[in-house]
Amino acid sequence: MTTQALVQVLASGLLMGLIYALIAVGLSLIFGLMDVVNFAHGEFLMLAMYATFGLVLVTRLDPVVLMPLVAALLFMLGAAAYMGVVRFAMRAKANQGMVQIFATFGLAILLQGAAQYLFTPDYRNVQDTWLGGRTLELGGIFLPWPQIFGAVVSLAAFGGLHLLMSRTDFGRALEATREDQGAVALVGIDRNRVFALGWGLGAALVGLAGAVLAIFYYIHPQVGASFALIAYVTVALGGFGSVGGALVAGIIVGLVEAFTAVILPPALKSVGVYALYLAVVFARPQGLFGRL
Amino acid sequence: MTTLTTALAPGSAPARAEASYAGRRRRKLIVAALVFSGLAALPYGIRDVYLQNVLILTLMYAALSQSWNILGGYCGQVSLGHALYFGFGAYATSVLFVNYGVLPWFGMLAGGALSAVVALILGYPCFRLAGHYFSIATIVIAEIGLLLVHNWEFVGGAMGIQWPFNPDSWWTLQFARDKVPYVHFAVGFLAVVWFVTWLIEGSRWGYWWRAVKDDAQAAESLGVEVFRSKMAAAAVSAFFTAIGGGFYAAYVSYIDPESVMSFRFSLLFALPAVLGGIGTLWGPLVGAAILIPLTEISRSYLGGSGNGLDLMLYGVLVMVVALARPEGVLSLFRRTRKARNEEATP
Numbered sequence: 001m002t003t004q005a006l007v008q009v010l011a012s013g014l015l016m017g018l019i020y021a022l023i024a025v026g027l028s029l030i031f032g033l034m035d036v037v038n039f040a041h042g043e044f045l046m047l048a049m050y051a052t053f054g055l056v057l058v059t060r061l062d063p064v065v066l067m068p069l070v071a072a073l074l075f076m077l078g079a080a081a082y083m084g085v086v087r088f089a090m091r092a093k094a095n096q097g098m099v100q101i102f103a104t105f106g107l108a109i110l111l112q113g114a115a116q117y118l119f120t121p122d123y124r125n126v127q128d129t130w131l132g133g134r135t136l137e138l139g140g141i142f143l144p145w146p147q148i149f150g151a152v153v154s155l156a157a158f159g160g161l162h163l164l165m166s167r168t169d170f171g172r173a174l175e176a177t178r179e180d181q182g183a184v185a186l187v188g189i190d191r192n193r194v195f196a197l198g199w200g201l202g203a204a205l206v207g208l209a210g211a212v213l214a215i216f217y218y219i220h221p222q223v224g225a226s227f228a229l230i231a232y233v234t235v236a237l238g239g240f241g242s243v244g245g246a247l248v249a250g251i252i253v254g255l256v257e258a259f260t261a262v263i264l265p266p267a268l269k270s271v272g273v274y275a276l277y278l279a280v281v282f283a284r285p286q287g288l289f290g291r292l
Numbered sequence: 293m294t295t296l297t298t299a300l301a302p303g304s305a306p307a308r309a310e311a312s313y314a315g316r317r318r319r320k321l322i323v324a325a326l327v328f329s330g331l332a333a334l335p336y337g338i339r340d341v342y343l344q345n346v347l348i349l350t351l352m353y354a355a356l357s358q359s360w361n362i363l364g365g366y367c368g369q370v371s372l373g374h375a376l377y378f379g380f381g382a383y384a385t386s387v388l389f390v391n392y393g394v395l396p397w398f399g400m401l402a403g404g405a406l407s408a409v410v411a412l413i414l415g416y417p418c419f420r421l422a423g424h425y426f427s428i429a430t431i432v433i434a435e436i437g438l439l440l441v442h443n444w445e446f447v448g449g450a451m452g453i454q455w456p457f458n459p460d461s462w463w464t465l466q467f468a469r470d471k472v473p474y475v476h477f478a479v480g481f482l483a484v485v486w487f488v489t490w491l492i493e494g495s496r497w498g499y500w501w502r503a504v505k506d507d508a509q510a511a512e513s514l515g516v517e518v519f520r521s522k523m524a525a526a527a528v529s530a531f532f533t534a535i536g537g538g539f540y541a542a543y544v545s546y547i548d549p550e551s552v553m554s555f556r557f558s559l560l561f562a563l564p565a566v567l568g569g570i571g572t573l574w575g576p577l578v579g580a581a582i583l584i585p586l587t588e589i590s591r592s593y594l595g596g597s598g599n600g601l602d603l604m605l606y607g608v609l610v611m612v613v614a615l616a617r618p619e620g621v622l623s624l625f626r627r628t629r630k631a632r633n634e635e636a637t638p
Contacts, residue, residue, distance in 0.1 A: 037424050085611060092618035097423065098370060098566055102614035105559065110607030116600025221600070225555070229435060232428050240424065271439055274432045281425055282417040 001262070008141050009258045015147040017254020022154035022209040023227055024234035025161070025246040026078075026202030032178050032241025033198040036086060036100050040108035042228025044203050047111060048074050048210020049219045050119055053126050062130045063215050064149070071207040078203025079196045081107060086199065087192065108224075115221040124219040132215055150212035157208055158247055164201075165243070174198055178241070230270070233277045239290020249288060252276070317494055320573065324490070327577075328483045335475040342592075344471040348543065350584040351478035352536060357564035357576035358485045359532035364562060365570035366489075366498065367525035368505025369419070372558045373430030376437045377407040377530040379553035381537025383441065386453040386547055389464070396465045400538030404531040411530035412523055419522045431555065438553040452548025455541070465542040474543055481539060482577070485532050489573055492528070501525055505571065533561065567613050569620025578621050583609070 001009075027041045038044075051073050055066045081104075089096075089103040126132065134145040165171040176184050177194045185191055217223070234253050238245025253273050260272025281287065331351065335344055356378070363369050384403030388394035394402075418429050442450050460467045467473045492498045500521045503511035512518050541547050568579030587606050594601040617623060 031424075085615070088615045092615070094619045094623075095566075095570060096618070098562075098570065099614050099618045101370070101372075101427070102563070102566055103611050106607045106610030106612075106614060108607070109610060110604050113600035113603025113605075113607055116603060120599075229431065233432060236425055236428050265443065267443055268439055271436055274436045277432055278417075278429060281421060281429060285421050285425055287425075 004140050009262055010255065011141055011143055012147070013255035013258030014251060015143065015151045015254070016258065017251035018151035018154040019147065019209060019212060019250075020230055020234055020253050021247045021250025022150070022157055022212070023206060024231040024238075024250055025158065025243055026205035027231050028235045028238065028241055028243060028246040029161075029205070030198060030202040031235065032243070033174060034090070034177075034181075034195055036089075037104070037232075037240075038081075038086075038199075038202070039101055039104040039228075040081065040111060041206060041231055042224030042226075043108045043111035043115075044074060044077065044206045044224070045210045045213070045227055045231075046115060046219075046221065046224035047077065048207040049214040049217070049223060050115060050124075051207075052211045052214035053119075053124050053219050056126050056129075063126055063211055064130060067153070067208060067211045070211040071204040074207025074210070075200040075204040079200035081203070082196045082199035087195070112221050112224070119221070121221055125217075126214050126219075129215050144216065146212070146216035149215070150209075153208055153212055154250075157205060158243070161205070161243060170194075170197060174201075230273065233273060236287050237277050237280055239287030242287070242289040245287060245289030317490075320490065324483070324486055324573075328479055328486075331482075332476055332479045335472045341471060344475060346585050346588045348471065348474050348478050349588060350580050351475070351482050352539065352543075353560060353564055353584050354577040354580035355478065355482040355485045356533060356536040356561045357568075357580055358482070358489055359529050359536065360561040361565040361570060361572075361576050362489060362492065362532070363522075363525045363529035365565050365572070365575070366492070366505065367501040367522055368571075369522055369525065370427045370562070371430045371526075371529075372427050372555075372562065373432075373434035374529070374533050374561045375553045375555060375557035376434040377411065377533040378537035378540070378557050378561070379437060379441065379549070380407045380410065381534030381539075382541040382547050382552040383447055383453075383537075384534070385538035386455065386541045387447055390453055390455060395463055396538060396542045397463075400535050403534040403538050407530040407534035408527040411526040415523045415526045419519060419526075431558070434553065434555065434558060438549055441553060442549045448548070450549060452546060452551070453541075455545035457545075465539075466545065477539060481535065486573065486577075488528070488532070493573065497521065497524060502571070563610065565620075567610075567617075567620060569622035572620070572622055575620050575622050582621065 023045060026044075027038055030036060030038055048070050051070045052063050052066060055061070055069060056063055059066065085103050085107050086100070089100045092099040129146075131145045131149055136143045136145055136148060163171075165175060173184070173189050173194050174197075176187075176189065177191060177198075181191060184194070213227075230253060234249045235246060237252065238247075238249030253276075256272045256276050257269050261269040264271060334347060338344055338347065356374075360371065360374050363371055381400060381403035384406055385396050385399035388399040388402060389396050414433060418426060418433075421429055441447060447453065455466070457468065458464050458466045460469055460473075462473065465477065492501070500511070500516045503514070503516050504518050504521045508518050537552060540552065544551075564579030564583050565576045566579065567575075567583055568577065569575030586609065587602070590602040590605050594605065613621070
């Protein structure tokens with residue numbers, strides 16, 4: 001492998017990895033907050049992609065401009081999912097783990113069906129975007145602009161999340177609820193409200209990721225499933241609940257996938273990521289940055 | 293803890309309770325014989341081929357869900373990767389029959405043995421993982437299996453394997469003209485899995501597994517070999533799942549990676565048990581009897597053009613059941629029986 005090819009693979013892997021991190025961080029945030037794995041996370045991503053597609057059709061604006069709106073829509077979806085479904089799953093006295101899996105999984109099937117009903121199973125893509133199809137060439141290295149943009153959005157989102165968690169009352173309430181759900185009630189924090197806002201925030205983050213993906217990826221009702229598995233792997237690799245872990249693990253996943261695609265046939269590009277995940281959790285069951 | 297200690301020491305109960313316990317277990321066996329005979333007679337009443345197909349699938353998923361239940365329900369290890377063993381069974385049976393002429397009966401057993409061995413090998417590292425880490429590891433392993441089979445030309449790659457057409461025979465498990473034999477095979481399969489679960493329920497393993505599920509640490513401290521319990525449960529569970537895969541391959545006589553190893557199968561094995569009641573003898577059957585006809589019929593009547601309405605209904609059903617009855621549909625009946633028992637014993 002020439003140096004140039006190596007740099008190319010590294011750069012592509014890094015860009016995609018940052019996008020994976022952005023897809024995964026909402027999942028990790030929600031898990032850290034309340035120990036729930038959202039099995040509808042991929043469908044949130046899928047709906048964000050469709051929302052971008054639909055809004056572009058209706059408003060004729062560029063997806064980049066529509067991003068805050070998509071994030072806001074997903075915020076509402078996330079909060080609604082908590083209030084309408086997850087809140088009740090938390091009340092189950094028996095088999096709580098399985099109730100959560102199947103309640104959120106049922107939601108995932110419902111959302112997939114709704115997408116199929118509303119948008120048909122056809123493959124869609126967002127056309128006429130400002131960034132779409134453009135490539136940056138830097139000394140023989142080719143980098144697609146949508147991915148560069150996605151990576152920048154991801155870094156900005158992680159930065160914003162860090163500020164939110166450390167500087168605002170909501171962030172502190174979130175952190176306190178993560179630490180001790182019982183104690184926060186004693187100091188007058190409404191746990192339900194924090195959870196709903198946490199779900200909204202997690203969904204808004206995956207909403208940003210969906211808006212980015214919509215610029216360069218095909219949109220169809222099952223698109224969430226493939227990214228969801230990568231997101232679970234990323235979250236578990238980084239350690240459930242660790243926001244920083246999601247960032248590092250996302251980058252690792254992107255790089256490993258890019259290198260696997262060079263060595264193995266492209267159809268097997270995920271095998272490297274899965275193998276790495278298994279190797280890490282078998283050696284360190286709590287993930288890279290997780291607490292047991 | 294109290295449930296744990298009494299579960300581990302069944303002999304310490306008073307003799308009268310012991311006798312009624314044995315009687316209850318015998319009664320379960322009689323009820324099962326009646327239920328399975330009734331199910332075997334059903335296709336003579338239902339001549340409609342479409343409904344017979346729904347019946348076969350319902351029985352098959354009931355058996356597969358009971359197989360999943362052995363590990364997921366009794367031992368408490370929530371595997372979401374059983375599609376791997378289902379695929380092994382389907383592929384072992386198909387490859388051995390189509391390429392080497394080995395009868396499906398032996399192919400299924402070979403697939404079952406292979407799956408049990410693989411489950412033991414995978415269990416070694418996986419059973420160190422807890423909760424979600426375990427579940428996600430099982431998904432990932434099944435997904436690796438799917439990708440590898442997809443790219444393995446020897447087993448047909450993405451093209452899959454088509455079974456040749458043979459005259460109807462129990463030897464080759466092929467019946468083109470009549471579905472009734474498939475119903476009987478599925479009932480037999482379900483009866484065997486049910487009976488093995490019944491045996492386990494009353495054996496030392498059964499008590500160990502439930503103890504591991506309730507509280508692995510406490511069980512360990514009481515002398516339960518937690519790791520060996522999980523391994524044994526995984527091997528039995530994988531074995532029967534593969535038998536089901538072999539049957540499915542014979543029934544549909546064409547398999548490809550997506551149609552036997554995709555993630556949706558892993559869920560389809562867990563769902564009926566969760567719906568009916570995990571860790572129970574009848575939960576998977578009750579769950580499958582509700583879920584499978586509903587999904588099959590809604591698929592034919594609502595989702596004909598892929599419009600997603602059937603998926604929406606299915607999703608709502610899964611959510612509602614998970615939320616409304618965390619202990620499963622069967623718990624509706626158990627509550628009344630427990631209440632009765634409490635009235636009877638002062």
